Amino acid sequence: MFDNIRHDISVAMERDPAARSRFEAFFAYPGIHALIFYRWAHWCWNSGFHTAGRILSHIGRVFTGIEIHPGAKIGKGVFIDHGMGVVIGETAEVGDNCTLYQGVTLGGTSLEKGKRHPTLEEGVIVGAGAKVLGPIVLGKGSRVGSNAVVVKPVPENTSVVGIPAKVVQPPESKKKDDFCAYGMPTDDIPDPIARSLEGMFDMVCGLRSRIEELEKEVAELETENSLLARAKKEAEDKKIPAGE
Incomplete structure (x- = not known):
């Protein structure tokens, strides 16, 4: 003792x-x-x-x-x-x-x-x-x-x-x-919860950037399609004979 x-x-x-x-x-x-x-x-x-x-x-x-x-x-x-x-x-x-x-x-x-x-x-x-x-x-x-x-x-x-x-x-x-x-x-x-939240924040920021890139690409494609449609219509109008 x-x-x-x-x-x-x-x-x-x-x-x-x-x-x-x-x-x-x-x-x-x-x-x-x-x-x-x-x-x-x-x-x-x-x-x-x-x-x-x-x-x-x-x-x-x-x-x-x-x-x-x-x-x-x-x-x-x-x-x-x-x-x-x-x-x-x-x-x-x-x-x-x-x-x-x-x-x-x-x-x-x-x-x-x-x-x-x-x-x-x-x-x-x-x-x-x-x-x-x-x-x-x-x-x-x-x-x-x-x-x-x-x-x-x-x-x-x-x-x-x-x-x-x-x-x-x-x-x-x-x-x-x-x-x-x-x-x-x-x-x-590091705090494990803060570390997880930081990882989620980085992932969200990455996804947001990618969405913005895709939206930009879609807008460019829509613009190109609109120009192509206009050019096609103008070409078709030129093929129609005068007076018809």
């Missing part, structure tokens, strides 16, 4: 530049307190004391504002920054070295028993207010931007944003060991 607490403090010092001392991290970081309550509650849950586990989990929620079901599985090196409003469901799995910010929900979308909450593999970062829903898997090193709603699996080392979440940074463009606060890359990445 004490080894886990020391490791949690080290993780907070590493990932939060606002942390000035280990003493401060231990006494003033609700994410660390929530994990302490979780480990007690999780031990009770696994030992068959389900009610005791839920009571400890509730006490932790009252003191920290972070709700972690005692049945959830949380790895080592997990950091919950700020933490208020974080909800982690019963069958959720959070891998080693993941980072969750305030308002994150790892929720279920079914009332059926069994696996109904998401699985976060190692090193996943979930930004503030994001919702990850259903028994989906977020691959190793993936990132979820703030306020995104994720309802489909996310490949490894991929960044997603939006509602519903869409890929904005493919795996090949991610730098290794590049921590990304709030799950948002620091690079100038």
Whole structure:
């Protein structure tokens, strides 16, 4: 237990530049307190004391504002920054070295028993207010931007944003060991919706230009046909003998 607490403090010092001392991290970081309550509650849950586990989990929620079901599985090196409003469901799995910010929900979308909450593999970062829903898997090193709603699996080392979440940074463009606060890359990445709208706008402009070209060609053909018809009529009039 004490080894886990020391490791949690080290993780907070590493990932939060606002942390000035280990003493401060231990006494003033609700994410660390929530994990302490979780480990007690999780031990009770696994030992068959389900009610005791839920009571400890509730006490932790009252003191920290972070709700972690005692049945959830949380790895080592997990950091919950700020933490208020974080909800982690019963069958959720959070891998080693993941980072969750305030308002994150790892929720279920079914009332059926069994696996109904998401699985976060190692090193996943979930930004503030994001919702990850259903028994989906977020691959190793993936990132979820703030306020995104994720309802489909996310490949490894991929960044997603939006509602519903869409890929904005493919795996090949991610730098290794590049921590990304709030799950948002620091690079100038395109908005997938704006990118789609820009593509549609370009297509409309191209179609408009083509229509104008076709209208011009049709007008020229009509002019040529009109001249040909006039010339033909004049030629026919010249063939008619005078006086008839």
